[in-house]
Amino acid sequence: MKFPRHSLIPALLCGTTLATAQSSPTGALPVGPASEHRHDDPVSLDHLVVSATPFESNQVDLAQATTVVSGLRLQTLRTATLGETLASEPGMSSTYFGPGASRPILRGQGGDRLRLLENGSSSFDASGVSPDHAVSIEPFLVRRIEVVRGPAALLYGSSAIGGAVNVITHRIDEEAPTGNSETELMLSHDSASNAWARGGSHNQVLGRFGKEDAQVLTLHLDAFRRDTGDLRIPGHAEHHEHGEETGGSESGQEREGVLPNSSLHTDGGAVGLSLIGADFHLGASWSAYNSNYGVPGHDEAAHGDAGHELGPAGESESGVRIALRQRRLDVQGELNRPIGPFSGARFKFGRADYGHSEIEPSGEVGTHFENQGTEARAEFLHGSTGDGLAGALGLQYTRNSLAAFGEEAFVPPSLTRSGALFAFENYRRGRLSIQAGARLEQQRIRVAALGGNRKDTLLGLSLGTVWKASEALSLTAQLGRSSRAPNAQELHADGPHAGTASYEVGDATLDREKVTHAELGLRAKTRPLTAELSVFVQDFATTCTTRPRAWSQSRGTMVSSLWI
Numbered sequence: 001m002k003f004p005r006h007s008l009i010p011a012l013l014c015g016t017t018l019a020t021a022q023s024s025p026t027g028a029l030p031v032g033p034a035s036e037h038r039h040d041d042p043v044s045l046d047h048l049v050v051s052a053t054p055f056e057s058n059q060v061d062l063a064q065a066t067t068v069v070s071g072l073r074l075q076t077l078r079t080a081t082l083g084e085t086l087a088s089e090p091g092m093s094s095t096y097f098g099p100g101a102s103r104p105i106l107r108g109q110g111g112d113r114l115r116l117l118e119n120g121s122s123s124f125d126a127s128g129v130s131p132d133h134a135v136s137i138e139p140f141l142v143r144r145i146e147v148v149r150g151p152a153a154l155l156y157g158s159s160a161i162g163g164a165v166n167v168i169t170h171r172i173d174e175e176a177p178t179g180n181s182e183t184e185l186m187l188s189h190d191s192a193s194n195a196w197a198r199g200g201s202h203n204q205v206l207g208r209f210g211k212e213d214a215q216v217l218t219l220h221l222d223a224f225r226r227d228t229g230d231l232r233i234p235g236h237a238e239h240h241e242h243g244e245e246t247g248g249s250e251s252g253q254e255r256e257g258v259l260p261n262s263s264l265h266t267d268g269g270a271v272g273l274s275l276i277g278a279d280f281h282l283g284a285s286w287s288a289y290n291s292n293y294g295v296p297g298h299d300e301a302a303h304g305d306a307g308h309e310l311g312p313a314g315e316s317e318s319g320v321r322i323a324l325r326q327r328r329l330d331v332q333g334e335l336n337r338p339i340g341p342f343s344g345a346r347f348k349f350g351r352a353d354y355g356h357s358e359i360e361p362s363g364e365v366g367t368h369f370e371n372q373g374t375e376a377r378a379e380f381l382h383g384s385t386g387d388g389l390a391g392a393l394g395l396q397y398t399r400n401s402l403a404a405f406g407e408e409a410f411v412p413p414s415l416t417r418s419g420a421l422f423a424f425e426n427y428r429r430g431r432l433s434i435q436a437g438a439r440l441e442q443q444r445i446r447v448a449a450l451g452g453n454r455k456d457t458l459l460g461l462s463l464g465t466v467w468k469a470s471e472a473l474s475l476t477a478q479l480g481r482s483s484r485a486p487n488a489q490e491l492h493a494d495g496p497h498a499g500t501a502s503y504e505v506g507d508a509t510l511d512r513e514k515v516t517h518a519e520l521g522l523r524a525k526t527r528p529l530t531a532e533l534s535v536f537v538q539d540f541a542t543t544c545t546t547r548p549r550a551w552s553q554s555r556g557t558m559v560s561s562l563w564i
Helices: 071-077 082-086 239-247 250-255 487-491
Strands: 007-013 015-023 068-069 092-094 104-105 115-118 144-150 163-168 180-191 195-209 215-227 263-275 279-293 321-335 344-359 365-382 386-406 414-429 432-447 452-468 472-484 495-499 501-507 510-525 530-546 549-564
Touching: 015 452, 068 071, 071 082, 082 092, 082 104, 082 144, 082 163, 104 163, 414 487, 432 487
Parallel strands: 115 163
Antiparallel strands: 007 015, 015 180, 068 144, 092 104, 144 163, 180 195, 195 215, 215 263, 263 279, 279 321, 321 344, 344 365, 365 386, 386 414, 414 432, 432 452, 452 472, 472 510, 495 501, 510 530, 530 549
16 A cells, blocks of 8 residues: 655644645645635635535525635634634624633524534534533534524524534545545644644545445544633723622732633544445544633632632633533444435434533532433435436434533423424526425423423425526525424523523423524626625514513625625
8 A cells, every 4th residue: 555745735824823734646735525616716606515405505506595614714714612713704793702612693693593513413512501601613623614594494403593504524534535644734823812722633544445446444533732821902801890899809900911711721532434435435433522711700810819820821710610521423324326216315323422510719610511412314315416306305313411410500401302304305497496395393391300391393494496697696585484492491491600690590481483584695606706695584483371472573684795
């Protein structure tokens, strides 16, 4: 077995130093299988997207508005959190709760209305429960991020009524590599918080089997570590008058230029094994993620606490900190040959054990959260590219066991299970495409402490069309109706939450949330301009069993992407 020479490619990107070592037949940077453009080309609407429909589609052929971040653009946007990595994209923001915790917001929708995915499966964390809970996805080694704006509930569940963010890591290979090995090393530094991030990944062909070596067995390894000090800021983080109100002193003024308790220490890694053939792939990966970060706004050193300690980088270690741990197993496979009436099939299975502790300034654990999640989905495809009908029928099962322990446990232990059937069809004829989908889902929530079960049946429908007026201009329209059942926290929360300095109160009388979504889009793909304009309207309606009907409406006009 002959291994090609390695090439070392350094780059300086907007103050971030990147060192990459690649091994391939040509010695060039690898291009992801879902994108044919060079990473240093201008951003365009020509990416292939796998998150909006059951089959890979070009962005200009989708009724939904999408964003793809990859290559050099992703390298320049990467931060310590997923929310801040995407916050500068059009139509997006974040729930920024300090440098350690930030979740994306799409068109004003976040929390449990936005689905976060890793390779198409749930992130299995507690970030939707509270903004101070971190997303258990590290952007540092991510290869690609796909964002689907508007309801993505037909494919990923009723909680995706605001959209979906799918982070693709390539820990499980779907296509046979052209070379025998590939190594990528990365190093970055941020002077604002004296942050250092380093890591790398290695893909190795373990063997080639079968006729003409058509089957390939590959191994994937990756690891990373990120350490930051307290964030440097202009002026004071807190005025001394506030310190006097809370029983502190004016000594907090001595903390000028620093946001106390904002340091972050994160590490993790993964191992994956894949078998790829001419018409199939099967793989599994196991990953670990650990993080310890501070929640700003709780630093008692800023109020004259003489008992605080400083970390190795000089950052404050007082205040509320969160110690997070997740272990995750993923298995996925795909068969690209006829199975009865279907042209192919794919499945995904994910399971994760997640936990985090909210540590008080005294060092005691105030609250401990645990979430054990399992998700399985199968899709059966029919049809092919080109004119005609193509689509998929699918099934999905999700199980989440969420529990909180301690004096400040504001949510009771709960078990949430859901099962769903869904279908997505695309009919294309010439320049016109019609896309339709439906999802029937049933969600059950059991709270043992309250001795009861809640069952909700949810229905989602969507109809969209794409008309290519020319090769450079496309018009889109979409109309959808979906519903979301309240989660256990919205129903039964009752207690103080130290991380956000709030008192959480649920409402057991909440009924289903119904959403009507309408959107018109215009996409232009010319030189030197690539642009997308989206105009959307969303109507939310919900009811309570003891209250009159309540209506909430969100309307917006947005230029979702514009590059010259």
